[in-house]
Amino acid sequence: MGLLDRNEKLFYSVVRKYVEQIMPLVYTPVVGLACQNFGLIYRRPRGIFITIHDKGHVYEVLKNWPETDVRVIVVTDGERILGLGDQGACGMGIPIGKLSLYTALAGIKPHQCLPITIDVGTNNESHLKDPLYIGLRQNRVRGQEYDDLIEEFMTAVVQRFGQNTLIQFEDFGNSNAFRLLEKYRNGYCTFNDDIQGTASVAVAGLLATLRRRRGEPRHRSAVRDGHGSGGHPQEEARKKIWMVDSRGLIVKDRPEGGVSGDKVHYAHEHEPIKALADVVKTVKPSILIGAAAIGGAFTTEILQEMAKNNKRPIIFALSNPTSKAECTAEQAYTATNGTAIFASGSPFDPVTINGKTFHPGQGNNSYIFPGVGLAAVCAGIRTIGEDHFLIAAEALANLVNEEDLQKGSIYPPLSTITECSVKIATKIISYSYKKGNVSVYPEPKDKEEFVRAQMYNTNYQSALPSIYSFPKL
Numbered sequence: 001m002g003l004l005d006r007n008e009k010l011f012y013s014v015v016r017k018y019v020e021q022i023m024p025l026v027y028t029p030v031v032g033l034a035c036q037n038f039g040l041i042y043r044r045p046r047g048i049f050i051t052i053h054d055k056g057h058v059y060e061v062l063k064n065w066p067e068t069d070v071r072v073i074v075v076t077d078g079e080r081i082l083g084l085g086d087q088g089a090c091g092m093g094i095p096i097g098k099l100s101l102y103t104a105l106a107g108i109k110p111h112q113c114l115p116i117t118i119d120v121g122t123n124n125e126s127h128l129k130d131p132l133y134i135g136l137r138q139n140r141v142r143g144q145e146y147d148d149l150i151e152e153f154m155t156a157v158v159q160r161f162g163q164n165t166l167i168q169f170e171d172f173g174n175s176n177a178f179r180l181l182e183k184y185r186n187g188y189c190t191f192n193d194d195i196q197g198t199a200s201v202a203v204a205g206l207l208a209t210l211r212r213r214r215g216e217p218r219h220r221s222a223v224r225d226g227h228g229s230g231g232h233p234q235e236e237a238r239k240k241i242w243m244v245d246s247r248g249l250i251v252k253d254r255p256e257g258g259v260s261g262d263k264v265h266y267a268h269e270h271e272p273i274k275a276l277a278d279v280v281k282t283v284k285p286s287i288l289i290g291a292a293a294i295g296g297a298f299t300t301e302i303l304q305e306m307a308k309n310n311k312r313p314i315i316f317a318l319s320n321p322t323s324k325a326e327c328t329a330e331q332a333y334t335a336t337n338g339t340a341i342f343a344s345g346s347p348f349d350p351v352t353i354n355g356k357t358f359h360p361g362q363g364n365n366s367y368i369f370p371g372v373g374l375a376a377v378c379a380g381i382r383t384i385g386e387d388h389f390l391i392a393a394e395a396l397a398n399l400v401n402e403e404d405l406q407k408g409s410i411y412p413p414l415s416t417i418t419e420c421s422v423k424i425a426t427k428i429i430s431y432s433y434k435k436g437n438v439s440v441y442p443e444p445k446d447k448e449e450f451v452r453a454q455m456y457n458t459n460y461q462s463a464l465p466s467i468y469s470f471p472k473l
């Protein structure tokens with residue numbers, strides 16, 4: 001961050017050039033640690049903090065931001081920072097990290113990015129007691145007062161920066177995240193990265209996996225083919241998905257606590273089962289996806305059971321940071337004797353068993369949101385829907401080549417992630433022009449060239465004296 005303060009362009013140039021080495025620092029897992037210690041390591045302000053006491057003045061607060069051409073906002077209220085829970089105002093590390101990736105991985109210009117934290121208090125006792133805590137020392141405000149603040153924020157953003165400003169919701173608590181997405185998705189250019197971005201990267205991984213398991217041609221899209229074609233009506237598809245939450249398997253008439261929200265669509269006629277290991281034994285799934293931030297939830301017993309029931313068990317340990325991963329890459333490959341197709345939200349090093357080296361893919365929404373945002377900014381997309389995330393997933397899956405699959409990875413290499421963003425953005429833009437859901441006209445002929453022309457250029461190496469030449473890390 002010191003380098004970013006001193007020389008912005010060099011910072012982004014370094015991140016882009018050394019994505020694999022630097023991404024774990026500005027992003028998961030180190031960003032999680034940075035949030036937990038944010039008060040201690042805080043040097044210079046970055047982004048805007050809006051507190052519950054700013055109610056009635058949110059527009060004025062936004063007016064204080066010196067840049068007028070803001071195109072992407074990442075906003076958090078700090079309630080669910082990665083899998084680390086409530087970090088209050090210290091959650092600011094996340095919008096800062098996400099927006100660094102927007103610039104490094106999708107070429108959104110730094111001055112067009114604005115990190116925002118909405119501080120309504122925290123229920124994290126250790127932060128509240130910490131003399132270095134940077135946020136409001138009070139418990140979280142909820143209910144009408146909270147909703148009013150968010151509503152005022154959304155309106156103020158549009159008033160200040162325009163209707164096309166992308167507002168990305170990040171790391172809100174579950175109940176607010178789903179509610180706010182429903183409330184704003186059709187009226188604003190907005191999406192929830194944890195719900196939609198993460199789903200998209202998981203779908204991309206599954207599409208690539210299908211190719212690997214069945215040797216199908218590259219362009220086949222299982223999810224899309226099922227859509228509306230009558231092959232797999234939604235009900236049939238839902239029956240194949242079994243979900244487990246903190247109270248166990250999601251079943252109809254569950255005695256303990258029932259089933260809330262969207263989970264009802266996945267409630268099966270089945271007797272309740274409490275433990276995940278028993279669910280895996282009974283249901284015998286071919287794919288196991290973890291996204292509940294319970295580190296180590298995929299035990300050796302569970303992984304072995306997956307291997308017993310499947311030639312190629314698919315294991316996604318998506319929770320972040322590394323300490324919250326459901327299992328490590330090594331555990332997944334070891335317990336399944338190298339048969340697992342494994343991906344994780346946070347990075348893991350390659351693993352060698354019996355002389356064979358496996359390269360786990362990073363199933364993280366960072367493969368998706370930069371490209372989606374780039375499309376939104378370039379074409380002035382009005383609203384962002386599930387269709388955009390499905391297109392992003394398909395585009396990403398199609399970028400996985402045979403070599404990646406052979407190495408055990410179901411995502412393209414991190415070193416190509418900027419190219420992935422360009423391809424995803426191009427696909428989304430083409431689709432959006434067809435739907436007329438854009439505000440930039442005339443329609444560009446060559447969409448990819450149109451995207452590339454708008455991207456921030458970090459390549460000033462030729463103008464640099466040789467002391468700036470990049471060493472091999």
Ligand SMILES: O=C([O-])CC(=O)C(=O)O
Nearest residue numbers: 028082083194320364365
């Ligand atoms: O930040 C990440 O690495 C992915 C993400 O959105 C989360 O875990 O909340």
Ligand SMILES: [Mg+2]
Nearest residue numbers: 082170171194
């Ligand atoms: Mg997140």
